Amino acid sequence: MAKRKYDNCFLKPQITQAGEFQIFTMKGKDARGYPWKVRLAPVTTKTYPAEIPETANADRVELYAGSKPAEIDKISGEMEVALGKEGEKYNIDKAAMVYIPKGVPVKHRIIQKPKETTWLLNLTLTPKYEPPKNRKGGK
Numbered sequence: 196m197a198k199r200k201y202d203n204c205f206l207k208p209q210i211t212q213a214g215e216f217q218i219f220t221m222k223g224k225d226a227r228g229y230p231w232k233v234r235l236a237p238v239t240t241k242t243y244p245a246e247i248p249e250t251a252n253a254d255r256v257e258l259y260a261g262s263k264p265a266e267i268d269k270i271s272g273e274m275e276v277a278l279g280k281e282g283e284k285y286n287i288d289k290a291a292m293v294y295i296p297k298g299v300p301v302k303h304r305i306i307q308k309p310k311e312t313t314w315l316l317n318l319t320l321t322p323k324y325e326p327p328k329n330r331k332g333g334k
Contacts, residue, residue: 232319237312254320255295262312272309277302
């Protein structure tokens with residue numbers, strides 16, 4: 196098949212095995228050259244995979260969500276997220292989003308294993324957001 200104009204917009208994920216589960220990771224650079232990364236992993240009885248550093252050189256967002264479309268707010272378990280050098284702890288027992296500033300250490304721990312699949316979506320954010328210029332009301 197001939198190469199098409201937007202072929203580079205469809206990326207192949209890296210799938211890694213973590214015990215009985217798979218982790219879905221994609222990374223690349225945006226049009227300005229800023230690196231980005233997306234990781235989707237089920238929350239299991241283990242701490243977040245050891246290969247992920249405690250700190251990152253970019254802002255991040257982590258989304259905890261249930262797997263049932265009608266009950267995405269239910270995670271049926273409890274996680275602990277510790278932020279900063281002090282290890283300030285926050286318990287998550289329902290859907291939540293955590294913003295982690297660049298350079299802030301983060302640790303994860305399962306307090307109560309989810310009874311049903313709970314997803315952790317980790318997004319590395321680019322340094323500067325520029326809204327599209329062709330939107331209504333845009334510049």
